[in-house]
Amino acid sequence: MTDTDTKLDPVLISVMANRLDGIVREMTNTLLRSARSAVISSARDFSCCLVTGDDQLLAPAEGLPVHIFGCHIQTANMRKYHGDDIKRGDAYLDNDPYGGNTHPADHTFMVPVFFEGEHLFTAVSKCHMADIGNSIPSSYFVMAKDVYEEGALVFPGVRIQRDFENIEDIMRMCRARIRVPDQWYGDYLAGLGSARIAERRLEAFCEKYGKETVKAFFKEWFNYSERRMVDNIKRLPKASLVNKGRSDPLIGVLPDGLELTVKVDIDPDEAEIHIDLSDNPPSVDVGLNTSLGAATSAVVGAVFNALDKDLPRNEGAFRRLKFTYAEDSVVAAPTFPHSCSVATTNVSERLVNITQSAFAQLGDGMGLSEGGAGLGAGMAVISGNDASRGGEPYVNRLMLSTNGGPASPVADGWVNYAIPVIAGLMYRDSVEVDELKHPIRVESLGIVTDSSGAGRRRGAPAQQIEYGPTDAPMMAVISCDGQHTPPRGVVGGHDGTAGETWQIEDGVQSERLPNVIQLKLDPGQRVRGRDSSGGGYGDPLDRELERVTVDVLEGWETREKARDIYGVIFTGEIDDETLEPDVAATEARRAEIREARA
């Protein structure tokens, strides 16, 4: 981009930033409302953003934190692969985890936007597809030895439209390999439609303001965003934080899981945060490897969790974040042909938790506890044939029950959290909608009393679900990383509880199942899954009586846990609304617990 010395009026900068934000919101709304698969339309597993023509992230939507980083690498590759042969009316598809993308399930649609012959923007929508032609009926394949066993069709910056028309070769390839191809095509239309809407709006935007003003705006907006970041980092203490965590074991492959390390150096003098991801194990022969895009997004998202909530997230802000990566690592540096099939979840979830809780080392008031992790039975990918619809095949990811969110210094955990990389943004499926769309029946779904990580602020509780097929066998692919190492509490808060999976037959509960499993269920058989809960923040003995009272009244926590962990003694009964904390007895009980600790 040519440098320009035009100094824009700050009011104009606000107005232009607002217009671009409006465009991204319109993209997001279009995609959400018109997508076919539940993973996009309900679980919101997609993001829209605008990148400048020279590949700087300009405006992200309020999309999943795990999609924040990397689109600019994908647009750069698009330009590298196609050189001068990019023009108005083109669209490109990229899902290459070795080219900036998160993981192959995230099909990224890129539409270059031209004005007066110059490529000024690329509109990007990234959508997690329900199926991508993997060798198993799930877009998450934990056990994939390498990309070949994983089996995903990979499109490294491939042109899919010219002159606004589909390139049918590519459509045929997708239809030939992707399960339930009409569903994929519907999602393709939604993703592309969203980027095309942005194109229309951006052309009008450029028409209104003119090319030079738009370019001057880019510069000024990045500088503004950088100033916000500088201001925020300068208010943090200088510190070097090291935090570790562990992923769940994989039977026969990684018996101890993976030990993961994140180092965070906060330098308020230089107004920089340095994130070192290099101290992590080498690539592994399963689908857990995290791409550069996914791992960086995970930690960047977690850093933003610890900063002001309304900071712009773009190239300008990212200038103040520095990264160190290993040469070959499961974290951000996989080596080909290792599989990154589950790059956005399992290890990435742990990276979010490790990073956000590292900030709690700065002391009370900073950082977050760890949030509930893992795609359990309530978020499984289910597939089979629907006898009531003539044996028609189906495949979809459920979003019925979710993990509990982390506690912060000021708020209890968010109940509908899903997983750390989704952070509560998704919609839940309706039980009725899922039962209508697929031949399944849900027996029960609810929160688990006493499951929260206790604290001055408690984690959100776990949820538990039980469901199975109605009239034909069903496959449930569960790729959960949250059943062995529970989410940790911070600053004196207690750990959350880990998830579990069981099979139910004739009302009898089986032995606990492995955390990663492809479970085939016949009619009459059920899967029961419990998700994990969030860790607590701060000492549970400091939790206000009013909050504990509501917890007990509402059955989030029992009276026993209130007594044993929170040190709160009650009189009266819940049923007749006479329950009240006994202040004197509580003070005595809390003193007793404190004494026992000392």
Added chain:
Amino acid sequence: MGYRISVDTGGTFTDMVLVDEEGNFNIGKALTTPERISEGMFSALEVVAEAAGKTARDLLAETDILIYGTTRATNAVVTKATARTAFLTTTGFRDILVLKEGGKHGPHDYSYDYPQPYIPRRHTFEIDERIGSAGEVVRELDEAKARQVIETLKERKFEAVSVSLLWCIANNAHELRLGELIEEIMPGVPYTLSHQLAPILREYRRASATSIDASLKPLMQAHLRGMQSDLLEAGFSGDLLVSTSVGGCQEVETLVERPINTLKSGPAMAPVAGRAYSAVENMGGDVIVCDTGGTTFDVGLVRDGQLVYSRDSWLGPQWLGDIIGASTVDVRSIGAGGGSIAWQDPGGLLRVGPQSAGSVPGPACYGNGGNEPTVTDAALVLGYIDPDYFNGGRLSLDRAAAERVIGDFGKVIGKSPDETAHAIMVIANELMIKAIGEITVNDGLNPRESVIVAGGGAAGFNIMPIARELGCDTVILPKTASALSACGMQYSSIVFEATRSRFTASNEFDIEGVNNALAEIESELLEFKDSLATAAGAATTIEFFVEARYKAQVWELDTALPKQRLDGPADVEAITESFHQTHERVHAVRDEGSPVECVNWKGRISIQPFSPPPAPDATTISQNPAPDETRSCFFGGTERVSTPVFRGDNLATGDEVQGPAIIQEATTTIVVYPDMSARLSAAGDYILDCS
């Protein structure tokens, strides 16, 4: 024919509109009296009676119809003053109201708690039963246990009961039986069955609607019947109607059975007014209706002469509050208005709101200790407001205070006071432009082909530049702009909706099943009409809609049905094509290859017991009036401009005012920006030309 009165009781003001036999509108305003609403109403009545030269009692005696709009239900929900209500649901699903549908604002914001459910978990009881998705009984209703539960409710003195079972929309037998048991065991205690109130797919929405409705029944029954008897005592013997969230009105006896329909009824009436004003001025059927108050800016739409509805309406913030579930007129609200505060963020950019000075302390110029620069202060500094003639001279403003806070803030952002005030207006405009942009693109309405109807006391400061930015050439700003909702009631019909859930798809369409559903809906609508005393002989229209989507989509779009029954495949094709068009308009793509799934069927009956006043003669003679005074104003650029100021009551029909100019009405001020103009129409509306 006698008088017709409409009353809109807001949080602060009670607005009253009196329409006489000739169709003249008179507005009265009084402070709302939350303890006994009728007191505030009678104060407003005194104002209009005085103008009509009558006593309030005589006026009321000569009134045929009184339409009453109330925020009573909304306030009760917000202040948690509703009845002690029990929630009954299918065993295994007691957390439906806790788990909601997900969604959260701010992926990095962990500063707020997860909301409590509308009905506490401890007031939630499981009923042993289960219906399947095809309506089959998976598990019979355990009556013995159900009796025990209801006995418990009686013992614990619950005042209302909400019943919402899974798949009751496919088979209502279990809900009906529970209704019978409640009547038997707890006679007189009001209850709501979800399949009757909101027979829609999705258990959370249905349960939320049902629970809100049940919890309002004791209170709203008392309130509406109390209002009825207060009016009777005051000499009123006409028909009392109550305005509803679908932009219509209802008889008291209908609403006490469905009090949820009074929620958000005030804002729902603004688009009704907008539609009527656009029709009177011959400005077409696509209307953007904006209502600017002190703290919020509301936007609603009219498309092709039809109100736009939503099932995504929340009490309280989206996702954090409680979904209403029933369909309501789609009105979006953002925190921007005259009281919004300007500030500078750490990166050096100017921001406006969402913090507001509210009415206490209010903007600095109110002189009540407000010390931060607000939009109203900016308007005063720019010369748009006459400090001695604000709100008809009833509130005198402190110009020095406004100049001080704007001047101080100017030093922070490095601009002159005029530039600072102008910048605040520009940013405030921007928030409103975005709000309008979102609702219009959401619904596929093009602002360039629409007219804006602006209301609310603060609308006139900036509606012209907002319209120009949106590419919208014309704004209608009625003289009655400050009471838009109460005016809307004067144009409203009695509206009632009936819904059935009948799932089918275009490739295997169940014509008979759908016709049965439509027949059920129609007979429910006609039965409703027959039950109304006011409806006899009134003009009536019935429309049918389907909530449809492409196969496997999750979110439906409302699509109008071309006819009342389907005769064969050609009609199915017509529905399918109508859906393709709607989808293309809203989402920019159509998928010819995909089956269209039809989920919920809806019928809406509109009964017009009174006809709107006749449109006045539209021919006017254009003339240029002389200004009453001039004032120095700032509109951007470098210099202040000597600006003519016109008193609204000195302007005559057909008068044209070229910008820059200020038009001062008693309760609103219109800023006519340079290169724009305003004209007073025969109907008494200001037609603002922003092209």
